[in-house]
Amino acid sequence: xxxxxxxxxxxxxxxxxxxxxxxxxxxxxxxxxxxxxxxxxxxxxxxxxxxxxxxxxxxxxxxxxxxxxxxxxxxxxxxxxxxxxxxxxxxxxxxxxxxxxxxxxxxxxxxxxxxxxxxxxxxxxxxxxxxxxxxxxxxxxxxxxxxxxxxxxxxxxxxxxxxxxxxxxxxxxxxxxxxxxxxxxxxxxxxxxxx
Amino acid sequence: xxxxxxxxxxxxxxxxxxxxxxxxxxxxxxxxxxxxxxxxxxxxxxxxxxxxxxxxxxxxxxxxxxxxxxxxxxxxxxxxxxxxxxxxxxxxxxxxxxxxxxxxxxxxxxxxxxxxxxxxxxxxxxxxxxxxxxxxxxxxxxxxxxxxxxxxxxxxxxxxxxxxxxxxxxxxxxxxxxxxxxxxxxxxxxxxxxx
DNA sequence: GGCGAAAACCTAGGAGATCTAGGTTTATGC
DNA sequence: GCATAAACCTAGATCTCCTAGGTTTTCGCC
Numbered sequence: 001x002x003x004x005x006x007x008x009x010x011x012x013x014x015x016x017x018x019x020x021x022x023x024x025x026x027x028x029x030x031x032x033x034x035x036x037x038x039x040x041x042x043x044x045x046x047x048x049x050x051x052x053x054x055x056x057x058x059x060x061x062x063x064x065x066x067x068x069x070x071x072x073x074x075x076x077x078x079x080x081x082x083x084x085x086x087x088x089x090x091x092x093x094x095x096x097x098x099x100x101x102x103x104x105x106x107x108x109x110x111x112x113x114x115x116x117x118x119x120x121x122x123x124x125x126x127x128x129x130x131x132x133x134x135x136x137x138x139x140x141x142x143x144x145x146x147x148x149x150x151x152x153x154x155x156x157x158x159x160x161x162x163x164x165x166x167x168x169x170x171x172x173x174x175x176x177x178x179x180x181x182x183x184x185x186x187x188x189x190x191x192x193x194x195x
Numbered sequence: 196x197x198x199x200x201x202x203x204x205x206x207x208x209x210x211x212x213x214x215x216x217x218x219x220x221x222x223x224x225x226x227x228x229x230x231x232x233x234x235x236x237x238x239x240x241x242x243x244x245x246x247x248x249x250x251x252x253x254x255x256x257x258x259x260x261x262x263x264x265x266x267x268x269x270x271x272x273x274x275x276x277x278x279x280x281x282x283x284x285x286x287x288x289x290x291x292x293x294x295x296x297x298x299x300x301x302x303x304x305x306x307x308x309x310x311x312x313x314x315x316x317x318x319x320x321x322x323x324x325x326x327x328x329x330x331x332x333x334x335x336x337x338x339x340x341x342x343x344x345x346x347x348x349x350x351x352x353x354x355x356x357x358x359x360x361x362x363x364x365x366x367x368x369x370x371x372x373x374x375x376x377x378x379x380x381x382x383x384x385x386x387x388x389x390x
Numbered sequence: 391g392g393c394g395a396a397a398a399c400c401t402a403g404g405a406g407a408t409c410t411a412g413g414t415t416t417a418t419g420c
Numbered sequence: 421g422c423a424t425a426a427a428c429c430t431a432g433a434t435c436t437c438c439t440a441g442g443t444t445t446t447c448g449c450c
Contacts, residue, residue: 198397198398198399199398199399200398201398201399233398233399233400234399234400234401236399236400236401236402237398237399237400240397240398240399241398
């Protein structure tokens with residue numbers, strides 16, 4: 001019988017595709033093994049556990065996602081950059097739902113802090129906000145608000161949470177508009193006293 | 196051996212408590228059975244399946260959550276109401292993480308549409324926005340933005356997604372402030388032409 | 391109080407999942 | 421050409437969901 005030529009990388013790629021089809025949490029080692037034509041026990045030579053596989057999927061998906069966002073934002077600034085960022089974010093979340101779900105799992109902080117993906121993400125996000133002239137701690141607050149809104153919207157939309165007949169793309173455009181306005185009118189921190 | 200006195204209600208309550216402790220997705224029928232001192236097969240007399248149990252947990256949690264929010268919002272209007280709503284929302288999400296996760300699962304729409312929980316939620320949410328004088332479709336867009344931000348923030352916070360040393364409560368207050376400002380400056384729809 | 395029936399709970403077991411231990415086959419470097 | 425490491429397998433323990441069918445408790449009713 002010919003060898004399947006497995007590597008950790010190949011297994012994670014197959015798992016990510018499977019996740020986009022059946023959902024991140026429904027990805028099973030047995031399922032991945034079936035898809036690559038191998039017994040489930042064979043995967044353990046390349047991947048420590050299901051937990052380990054999920055962590056690797058998260059890192060892969062995070063990298064892919066920030067790459068697309070970076071490409072969309074490149075060369076833009078201000079509202080243009082915000083709209084491009086938001087559009088790329090939502091498109092990835094909706095077109096690669098399994099990968100997107102992977103990016104949201106809790107990961108050992110030691111693996112993430114100072115990883116290239118994290119650094120790149122912070123770089124692009126804070127760069128996008130430069131045009132609005134915010135300073136710390138307002139910058140961090142603004143980033144948290146953006147992330148929350150983007151993630152919340154995509155999560156609710158993907159879960160079928162928006163039942164009203166109102167067009168979802170239009171609501172999204174409005175939300176991004178609203179965020180832009182918020183960033184323009186940001187309620188800045190009083191730095192003099194610390195209550 | 197004495198009977199445990201099971202009812203669907205009791206099982207769902209135990210499952211919800213268990214979810215708050217170990218996480219919604221880690222709730223298992225075997226685990227619930229162990230906790231009430233019964234064999235797992237016995238649960239099937241009261242609950243059709245794990246799926247069924249999860250749906251019931253979602254309905255229970257949704258009712259509990261909207262009750263707390265309603266109590267917080269009662270008698271308030273405008274920004275006051277928004278701050279109270281947001282505070283009650285986040286407190287529930289953080290203190291009852293399993294229940295909160297249950298409210299986010301996808302449910303058969305037939306079970307939800309026109310359910311008391313849904314009606315009540317819509318009533319309170321739209322009532323809270325009355326002070327801002329928005330009309331459809333802006334109203335729906337605003338509700339979607341609020342839900343997205345609240346959910347996204349709580350989901351990221353619960354998942355440990357906010358690593359920066361900046362105080363999370365303060366960022367939240369700022370986010371709610373920002374939402375208030377957004378609602379005041381809402382970019383209203385042009386109803387004359389449909390591009 | 392006794393009895394019939396429904397409800398509550400049990401045992402037994404299949405199917406599929408994760409993961410370990412240890413064996414066999416294939417590829418590779420010298 | 422052969423030793424060895426890597427790739428893959430079988431077997432099996434344990435956990436999960438769920439079904440089928442049996443036993444025991446409870447309760448209304450005569």
